[in-house]
Amino acid sequence: MAKQATVQTVEESPRPRGRPRKTDSAIGSEAELTKSAIIDKAIALARQMPLSDISMVQLAREFDVAPGLIHYYIGNRDNLISGVLNYYYGDRVRRLPALTGHWRNDVEKMANVLLAHATDHPGIAQYIASHNRFRLFQQVGGNETDYGVVYFDYVAQAFLQGGFKPKQVALAFHLLMQFLVASSTAQASRQLPADHKEFIKAKFEELDSAKYPAAKKVGVPFSSLDSKQAFEAGLKLLLDGFAQWLK
Template sequence: MSIAQLAKDFGVAPGLIHYYLGNRDDLISGVLNRYYRRRLEALPALTGDWRSDVEIISRSSFELACEIPGVSMYVASHNRFRLFQSVAPGEIDYGMALFNHITSAFLQGGFSPDQSALAYHLLAQYLLSSSISAAGRQSPAEHSSYLRGKFDSISDTRYPAAKIVGAAFSGLGAEYAFDAGLKLLLDGFANWQSNEVAEVGKSQASRAPRKPRGARAT
């Protein structure tokens, strides 16, 4: 994208775009800030049930990302404005606001700051890759006939696993893969949290003072 091309598309002088919108980076950040605002405003208030809250956040974010695929494509290839935006004094950085909302869901669920940071990152990466796959029609079901033909033509003895799994792989759709992947991710977060709580309990028990042998209870 260039300011000159935008000016041509809108039939105005490039100077007008610079005057009202700033430079190219300002324009990109403005678009992303509006996108993050839409993501945030589509979400209900947090309930304190981290799994329900994160699932709602994930599904809503995935739907919007599929609706506006250009944002995911940009974020996947550029680090600038991936999260935080360049805003004027008094304006809201909705990238920051969305980050605060999602990490709050994990913190309210009892995750530590370190756990919340990693959980946010893993979730963001999953949503990004899933939305790009859906937008680019990369799911196997989009190319089922071609894939089935290839798997049917291969040797049973040379590629036995590919032969066995190929038919099921060819039928995987974007929505099914997203739902299954999200469940696995949330299950992993839940197991991770429960194991961490158990380890903390063991640590506290090991540090508890012990009564000397032979001591009488009072």
């Protein structure tokens, strides 16, 4: 008769608090995981999809680790969003030219830089357009810089150096940001008429001139409007309006 094997069970000791074990990662890649690496991955994903759609679970899949590890390094979702936006504003600030004291030229150059930057990060631009949290102030640690504030200070200085009053600067900042958010969102989501030119033009051509005379006249040039035309014309109207305040 065969001798029966003895199975010895060993009770696993309780998990200690603190850093998760390497074995919690399917491929043992925890050493590669840092807060910075996770933020970088979220930024890369936001070039292809809205930031609001990026979850902790998705990031865990990207790194092939347990979701708990993402929470360990990042904390909660607000920390993730704020971390991405703080990087975004920091990158934006680094692209901005030095102020010259000529407010209109400075603001015009700044606006073009901001539009190009938002176009590079459509998922983040769309998030800013639809969410109010972290548009300005970020959740940063004691040794970290809040680049939302740095960015605000830059824009405020551009107007103050031109002789605008603080209340005027506050309103100018708000109006300019609203315009830039709308412009970047329209460009990222292909909402400009020129993006659908042939369809729009054909629809206007089908209209009855007697019934819709104004629409018939305006329809064709409307169908050709692209992002460059809309942005340059809108920015000029804003800057012309701001210039009137100084008079």
